[in-house]
Amino acid sequence: MKLKTIFKKVTAAALAATMVVGMAACGSGSETASSSDSAASSSGTEAAATPAVTDNSKIKIGVSIWSSTDVLGSQCKLILDAAADALGVEVQYVDQGHVSEKVTASVEQLVAAGCQGIIICNSSDTEMTSAIKTCNDNGVYLAQFFRVISQENSADIYQAAKDSDYYIGAVHEDEPANGEALVNILLDKGDRDIGLIGWEQGDATWLGRWEGYKAGVDKWNEAHPDDPAQLSEPQYAGTSSEGGSKAAEALMSADPTLDALIPAGGGGDPLQGAIAAVERAGKTQDIDIVSTDFLPDLGERLENGSMAGESGGHYCDPLIAFMMVYNAIKGNYTGIEGNFEDVPFPYLYVSSPDDYKAYEQYFVDQLPYTDEELVEMSELDLEGLKEAAAKISIEDAAARAGK
Numbered sequence: 001m002k003l004k005t006i007f008k009k010v011t012a013a014a015l016a017a018t019m020v021v022g023m024a025a026c027g028s029g030s031e032t033a034s035s036s037d038s039a040a041s042s043s044g045t046e047a048a049a050t051p052a053v054t055d056n057s058k059i060k061i062g063v064s065i066w067s068s069t070d071v072l073g074s075q076c077k078l079i080l081d082a083a084a085d086a087l088g089v090e091v092q093y094v095d096q097g098h099v100s101e102k103v104t105a106s107v108e109q110l111v112a113a114g115c116q117g118i119i120i121c122n123s124s125d126t127e128m129t130s131a132i133k134t135c136n137d138n139g140v141y142l143a144q145f146f147r148v149i150s151q152e153n154s155a156d157i158y159q160a161a162k163d164s165d166y167y168i169g170a171v172h173e174d175e176p177a178n179g180e181a182l183v184n185i186l187l188d189k190g191d192r193d194i195g196l197i198g199w200e201q202g203d204a205t206w207l208g209r210w211e212g213y214k215a216g217v218d219k220w221n222e223a224h225p226d227d228p229a230q231l232s233e234p235q236y237a238g239t240s241s242e243g244g245s246k247a248a249e250a251l252m253s254a255d256p257t258l259d260a261l262i263p264a265g266g267g268g269d270p271l272q273g274a275i276a277a278v279e280r281a282g283k284t285q286d287i288d289i290v291s292t293d294f295l296p297d298l299g300e301r302l303e304n305g306s307m308a309g310e311s312g313g314h315y316c317d318p319l320i321a322f323m324m325v326y327n328a329i330k331g332n333y334t335g336i337e338g339n340f341e342d343v344p345f346p347y348l349y350v351s352s353p354d355d356y357k358a359y360e361q362y363f364v365d366q367l368p369y370t371d372e373e374l375v376e377m378s379e380l381d382l383e384g385l386k387e388a389a390a391k392i393s394i395e396d397a398a399a400r401a402g403k
Helices: 003-018 036-040 071-087 100-112 127-138 155-163 175-188 204-223 241-254 269-280 298-304 317-330 353-364 371-378 382-391 394-401
Strands: 060-065 090-095 117-120 141-145 167-172 193-198 260-263 288-292 309-312 341-344 348-350
Touching: 060 071, 060 100, 060 317, 071 090, 071 317, 071 371, 090 100, 100 117, 100 127, 117 127, 117 317, 127 141, 127 155, 127 167, 141 317, 155 167, 167 317, 175 204, 175 260, 175 288, 175 309, 193 204, 193 241, 241 260, 241 269, 260 269, 269 288, 298 309, 298 353, 317 341, 317 371, 317 382, 341 382, 348 353, 353 394
Parallel strands: 060 090, 060 117, 117 141, 141 167, 167 341, 193 260, 260 288, 288 309
Antiparallel strands: 309 348
């Protein structure tokens, strides 16, 4: 069965479910307060050094994820399952919905289940205080995906991570650059009145993208003072399709001249709702939409004009975090204490049907890595793994497929 078929079947079920219960894509959810003092002492009483595991059949890696069944989450699960199968290790998922209490509990649950390593997509830096302490106390390796602890805004938590014998690092995207790239797609198409839809106020990923949207518009206005663009104040959709629909309706009602929308992400559900609202209003040809997290029918939407462009294709981000944890468990990565491995991961951008066809060939119809390549990736040193992360692209996947 083609991966495209799997994606569409999984996504159809996920979209039906998320009409009732919305879950975040790569980032949202309410935060619980956590003091800097507790973060600073989060290394706590650390477990004795964990011996390396040489038998892969005894390795178990946990995945704390917002959802393993929505659009992006199901794609992440496919590549992680492929890696686990290729390496002969066990993987266990906990869907935590980016609810802070559930994020914290998910780490405890995975530790209790016997995982020697965990990768996590948290919703806030504060949740990492407990996650790091739990892993320190139990000798379990930890890495983040789609997230990084802010050294500037969460200095104590960042230091606790750096001081840990078990926290390895974070794989994440450059969200301000992503936001700027997306708003430039709209500006280049002639859009000047742009509405914003976020998912949750205060979410770090959303704030990074918003920073990029504003930077792109500011640069445009400085260069084109006689042709200015403007951004609305954001409407917040949560992580549901219904929320996205209501947010889009509110923006269209408040501004009849609106000619573009940027639903910031959220795994596809808020975006789906916003698209539906624009379609119901009969404004598909009048309002251009760009977003993050590729929809399974993106090619069709680029054809019919209901999407003008999207960033995504980053579902291999957690694969890099998985490989980091796997190698730490194997004893291949050492000297973790005192280091914070920051691993940037690129977005892919599509803004035409032809762009998407190329992406579809190497990332949808098949996974971008074969089993052999996944095993080879697992044997890379840390610098080699960072290089592999940095160069992933449609061109890279095509070149490897053509060997």
